[in-house]
Amino acid sequence: MVKLTIDGQELEFTEGTSLFDACREARGEALPHFCYHPDLPIAGVCRLCQVEIEGMPKLTIACNTTVRDGMVVFTRNERVRKAAQQTLEMHLINHPVDCPICDQAGECGLQNQYMEYGLYESEVEKGDKVTKAKAQVIGPHVILDTERCVLCTRCVRFCDHVTGTGELGIFNRGDRAEVGIAPGKELNNNYSLNTVDICPVGALTSRDFRFKKRVWLLKSTQTICPGCATGCNIRVDHEADRIFRIKPRLNADVNGRWMCDFGRLEYRRVHAESRLDAPLLADGDRQREASWDQVWSRLDALGGKGLFVVSPWQTLEEMDLFKGLGGGNTVVSGPSESGRGDGDEILLSTDRTPNRKSLAWLGIDELAGDELAARARAADGVVVVYGGDPVGEVPAFAEAVAGKTLVYLGTHRNATSDAAQVVVPTSAWAERDGIFVNAKGRLQLIRRVVARPGEAREDWRFLADWQGRTDDQTQPAGLPELRRGVAERVAALNGQDLNTIGASGSAVAEADTGGDA
């Protein structure tokens, strides 16, 4: 341990701790900074985190200093404050100050630090400003405004060291220096939108979010990305039941501070035109909207026989309820080819479903398309599909269910919903609470972020109601009760209390899961 004094406070840190982190702890807030980022190599170029260390003639940047025993550090004295102000002023002299049309306004490092350290009157002549190129499209998701850039090089270091793709660089020198894209390249790696997150100013903005909403109007909800089996921890920013963007949320055990671009744009599906928002019943060749009473009488008449097919996009609780609903009937998942895609070495999994692990834990077999079709062909008159689109993906399945009663529980209109005699609109991932189990067996909570469209039902309540109509047993009154039941029924959970999972999830030992990943 190393003992040092920061602003008169004596503190102990482990050897090798960065002085930047030590100061953050001592001050209760970070030193002003642009270039420092805990997950990127040190650049030391913004020169904002300068502190005074006793015995050193010059101010020292804290980010590139490790704590030493007996160090006496000042972070709030006049000299340090003045240096921070002067350096901030240097950052601003050639900045266009176009906050009124900048997406970053409200969460901008320049704005925040100006309020903290600046508050001076500008002495730059308008004619003295260096102007640079604005609004350049540099990739499918990102727009670059070099005039707003403070050249902290975070984005460059991200592409060099995190993705290893190296698309970005600093071109030219002096105050003509600009972030730019390597000739013939575009910023199109799977993680390009992270550069927007780490850009401390409005130089890199998201083409998707651009001009959509002022950030101070947004509310944030912590949840889990449904895009793949990694289960990145995310924050969904929304207002008035509309999602505007997704940002990664720090979880060192899952995704660190990053997430992929696919996951980030998953929210679009929540608000898609094709959402099912009312129950439908087949009427001859057509489907028509029906009342819930009509739906129930139709479902009651099925007699609870047939094949039950659940998708890996449902939560652990929903799968458990659905399995119970199937009762003596066969409950399977499939087609197993569904929800696969290219993965990468960083975060994106080849398994593009959020909860396949739970199927294994619940003992629900995943069947390949032709096998699933064979089972449907053999099924006793009724096939219930919960999520996914097996009719669209497996032609043999479509043929197999043709003469049968097909019930579809789902969120979007697709080939399966079109073929169904009964369609029950359910909730998208951002409209319900539940548990996803990622590929590593980590239990993570998804949260209700926005309201369900139209008459879409909350999945577990609908399943519990349906169950209640078939067997007269008392159904769980709420999610906590349901989760207690799930914990009892699923051996792989190893007695884990599902009601105490926190915002960063809870890992269940892999050895106890009994399933394959």
Next chain:
Amino acid sequence: MNRDDYRILSKRFGTKDGHKLSVYESQGGYQALRKAVGDLGPAKVTELVKESGLRGRGGAGFPAGVKWGFVPKDADTVYFMVNADESEPGTFKDRFLLDYDPHAVIEGSIISSFAVNACLCVIYIRGEFGWLIDRTQKAVDEAYAAGFLGENILGSGYKLDMIVHKGAGAYICGEETGLINSVTGRKGQPLIKPPFPAVSGFLGKPTIVNNVETVASVPFILNEGVEAYRAHGTEKSAGTKLFSVSGPVRNPGVHEIPLGLPFRDFFNDWLGGMAEGEELKAVIMGGSSVPVLTAEEAMNTRLDYESLAEAGTMLGSGGMIIIPARCDMVELIQVLMHFYWDESCGQCTPCREGTGWLHRIVRRLRRGEGTLEDIDLLDKVCGGMAGLTICPLADAAVMPMQSFLQRFRAEFEALVHDSKQPGPASRWAREFRS
């Protein structure tokens, strides 16, 4: 003493074919190397250079032997680099050394590399010195052929390779970590310290970077001994130093003098005073980055590290610029500010933004569009740059700016008063009118 007695480094300047190995060897060349790899060994060489008091001649004046001592003892691979970027305005001494006496530089480089047990020595020459690159390369080839480079140098078992590397013409590549980055193939931008290059430099290995003149002084120290070297100069500023003098004096050019020489004597005896009709106004002693001195200040100082520090300036690279009375100081500072603005690498914010701001304010003043507040603003901008960056380029811009303001403020103010700008000179008033 005769002026020629001080010629340690410039001994062969002007000698016919002095750049050839045969001439160099006939005058005792490569004897110091024989001594070093023979009897002395690396530790003793380092010790001798430490004792000699030889200081880095590139500008910072750091004791060379001490710098060598920073290389970790257990380092497996060490690199040595010779800084021949010579980009400091007003400086042209290293090019004389490489032009007239390349073998002295090469011998000094081999000995210095040997002292730190380097396996590779890179001579980094600025791109503009095209002919010097050829000349140095030829000399290196001669040294290889003679067995002074390559495997088993002079039968000692020591192996050293030498590369002549051409820079691409950036001021900042004269800063040692900028130079290392440039050699590596990266953009010539200084690296943050720590780690210092003596611990982690080129390819992450310990790397020593020394100026051409520094290494060229080493053979003499080994040949003639520490005493002979220390016979010149002062206690703390030992030895001789090359000054490259430009400006309207009778004898401009490269002069070698013992450190501690009064400027007055240098000016009168070596330089022969001002040229016909010229009057001395000011002197930049050690390259454009050091504070300027008035004629009077200059006349009362001596040419060594300590005296010049006392006078408020620095010895720097020895690139002496003599400024005559007819020179417009604001025009001169505009040229310098343009230079630093152009050459800032752009990494650190205070330098990137500050050098440009200074340049634009000075330019405005010279156009007669400046105000008295602009003159104060120059001072303020300097305050936001000095000492706040990775490398000293920001300071290099600030030191002349501040010293010009301090010593020649009247010339700046005259531009405001003489301005033909009508009406109130308020910046705000102008801005809103336009």
